[in-house]
Amino acid sequence: MMINNISLQNFRNYVDESIQFMPGTNILIGDNGQGKTNIIEGIYYLLTGKSYRVHREQELLRWEQNEFHLYGEFILNKNKVYLESHYKNRKKMVRINQVSCQRLSDFVGTINVIFFSPDDLVMIKGGPSERRRFLDLHIAQMRPGHVSLLNAYNKVIQQKGALLKSYTEKHFKYSQIQLWNEQIIELGKKIILNRADLTQRLQDAANPIYKSLTSNKEKLQVHYNALGKKTAAEAISEFSKLMDEKLEQEIDRQLILVGPHRDDLQILLDGKPGRLYASQGQQRSLVLSLKLAELELIQQEKGEYPLLLLDDVLSELDRFRRDYLIRFIESSRIQTLITMTSADNHLDSGTLYSVKQGHIRRET
Ligand SMILES: Nc1ncnc2c1ncn2[C@@H]1O[C@H](COP(=O)(O)OP(=O)(O)OP(=O)(O)O)[C@@H](O)[C@H]1O
Ligand SMILES: [Mg+2]
Numbered sequence: 001m002m003i004n005n006i007s008l009q010n011f012r013n014y015v016d017e018s019i020q021f022m023p024g025t026n027i028l029i030g031d032n033g034q035g036k037t038n039i040i041e042g043i044y045y046l047l048t049g050k051s052y053r054v055h056r057e058q059e060l061l062r063w064e065q066n067e068f069h070l071y072g073e074f075i076l077n078k079n080k081v082y083l084e085s086h087y088k089n090r091k092k093m094v095r096i097n098q099v100s101c102q103r104l105s106d107f108v109g110t111i112n113v114i115f116f117s118p119d120d121l122v123m124i125k126g127g128p129s130e131r132r133r134f135l136d137l138h139i140a141q142m143r144p145g146h147v148s149l150l151n152a153y154n155k156v157i158q159q160k161g162a163l164l165k166s167y168t169e170k171h172f173k174y175s176q177i178q179l180w181n182e183q184i185i186e187l188g189k190k191i192i193l194n195r196a197d198l199t200q201r202l203q204d205a206a207n208p209i210y211k212s213l214t215s216n217k218e219k220l221q222v223h224y225n226a227l228g229k230k231t232a233a234e235a236i237s238e239f240s241k242l243m244d245e246k247l248e249q250e251i252d253r254q255l256i257l258v259g260p261h262r263d264d265l266q267i268l269l270d271g272k273p274g275r276l277y278a279s280q281g282q283q284r285s286l287v288l289s290l291k292l293a294e295l296e297l298i299q300q301e302k303g304e305y306p307l308l309l310l311d312d313v314l315s316e317l318d319r320f321r322r323d324y325l326i327r328f329i330e331s332s333r334i335q336t337l338i339t340m341t342s343a344d345n346h347l348d349s350g351t352l353y354s355v356k357q358g359h360i361r362r363e364t
Contacts, residue, residue: 001111001304002075002335003043009069010062012038013358020362021337025329025350028339029363034355036339040115040309043337046070046085047113047307048141049094049104057087074111076304081111105144112141112298112306116291118316123290124274124283128264135195135224135265138294142301146194153187156180157261164254173251184259185239191260192224196232198297199224199265205300206293213285213324220289221268227258281318288321292328299332308336314347315340 003021008014013035028036041060045051051060061068067088074081086093094101101107122130139146160180163173203222210220226235227242239258246257256262267274267286274286298306308329314322326347329336338347339355352363 001302001306003111003307003337004073004075004080006039006043006046006073007069007071008039008042010065011042011060011068011070012062014038014042015062015358017358017360019353019360021335022351023335024333025347026335026337026353027347027350028337028353028355028360029342030339030355031341035358035360036355037311038358039355039360040311040337040339042070043072043307044113044115044309046072046083047111048108048137049085049092052115057092058090061087076111083107083111103148105147108147109141109144112302113309114291114294114298114306115309115311116287116313117311118313120287120291121283123287124267124278128262131265131267132195132260132263134290135198138297139194139198141306142298143194146191149187149190149194153184153191153259153261156183156187157256157259160184160256161254164250164256170251174247177247177250181240181243184256185243188260189236189239192226192232192235192263195260195263195265196224196226201297202290202293205296206289209292209296210285210289213289213321218282219270220286221266221271222290223266223268225264225266226260227263281321284317285321288317288325292325295332295334305332305334308334310336310338312339314338 002023005018005020007016007018009016019039028039030036041051041053045060054060057068067086069087070083070085072083074083082095082097084095086095094104094107096107096110123134136146136150140150160177163176163180166173168176199222203220206222207220210218224232226232227239229235229238243258250257267290269278269282269286274283278286295305295308298304314325317325328334330349338350354361354363
């Protein structure tokens, strides 16, 4: 998969700018605050319908404007794919090959993208929601139905949560809760299965990468911890029983205690939680391995590598890991966009672009 070009109009600090990208490595160089990340964010938004930085489109609008437009030309299976994203008067509109999309799932996952920035260390250091998000984002790109599944699940969770907090009489609450629980089980099972399946495949792909990053000395394991059970199968068969057991407690504490909205992805280094024991460098290796594993999984499933967007990543890695990443990208011919400041340029090949005050110029 490739991006040929993108145009950004009134998006962040861009008034009206177009860039043509090349196969292989594209390096965006500029001082701080010039607009490098904004380009990466624009491409990510065009492909996923979401920003990884903010929740509201309003913040993506160039200051004092009320509409932004993004246009991109991509290549998939040697065919051109045109994507457009428009935001005007607080309304979103997306088109793929000139046809309007009704839902996110109509276009998300057409062209896949993997984004990697130093903030991704939250996958290790942060709470379970960060790791669930990592899994869900990947699944959503592969199976757009996962987004609707999560939306439906979250709606039920909200409704059950509201019921638990309401002043409804206890005996009435019991019967109502049972109704929500049935739906939580039905939707929750599918979420658990999707996440557990991805986790297994991530482990298979990430482990050899992690091994070569650590000269075979350390082992990476990932385990999807569904409903606190050892396996997804066990969690699913005991789902209903666990809910019954916790019902009383849920009512007393006004909290939903059973369901995949509380699950975690355990990232283990030599069998111990990376969050608690991995050093800073080991944490970077864990995240790097998982990101590269994602690239491999998409390639296996779609037959083509996704686009790779690396924002400020190279300067954060030590020489060994940096060289490994660059070799990986070059040998698999993944089209990559890399941002950096001039002081950090460690690459000797690739197309160079300079980014200055919302203008981009190709240098080589
Ligand atoms: N909605 C917006 N409208 C106009 N300008 C914005 C908007 N949001 C951010 N900016 C500006 O865009 C500029 C560039 O931001 P960006 O994050 O792309 O910088 P960068 O080149 O990646 O810098 P760094 O090297 O520090 O990461 C910033 O100066 C910021 O003030
Ligand atoms: Mg930046």
